[in-house]
Amino acid sequence: NAGVMQNPRHLVRRRGQEARLRCSPMKGHSHVYWYRQLPEEGLKFMVYLQKENIIDESGMPKERFSAEFPKEGPSILRIQQVVRGDSAAYFCASSPEEGVRDGYTFGSGTRLTVV
């Protein structure tokens, strides 16, 4: 049973380009979460999605950032017109449906570097 898969592991983008980060949740998990960790800082929640629905996007920057979790395929975190301040590690996590008490499973992250 594969864990949460994120790709790419490392991504380098020039300022102004777009970054697409992909996350495939664990089999059977219907909830996906994205977190960002800036250098030398803690983990910050960005967005929580279920299939085809955004449940909580209270941590998403208001501009340039978007997320989706389509009916088929991985969840995508999209950053348009990247700036140097977007350089960070982006982690995805997944969890089963409501009512299951186990903790989340996190992926290994995507390290985004904006040059």
Place this chain on the structure above:
Amino acid sequence: DAKTTQPPSMDCAEGRAANLPCNHSTISGNEYVYWYRQIHSQGPQYIIHGLKNNETNEMASLIITEDRKSSTLILPHATLRDTAVYYCIVRVVSWGKLQFGAGTQVVVTP
């Protein structure tokens, strides 16, 4: 979700037990205590959770005081690979966002 307080850092000798405290004095009756850790540059890893009874799994033990205002995560025989930041999180439900604080940086030394 209730706020938690953890010491910023602690050292532990390899092979000894590591006892990580967490205060959650405002915890409510239906809130669980969860522990995660993040080894450098990796994604956070779920360790254990509990409501009021002590819990044990292959990774650690969780001791929750009777009044539930604090808890202790115990790594019974710390190894160098246990060096990580450990996070104590209190929450009602198992889904929805996790609020990570600063955690405790644990360094296991030979």
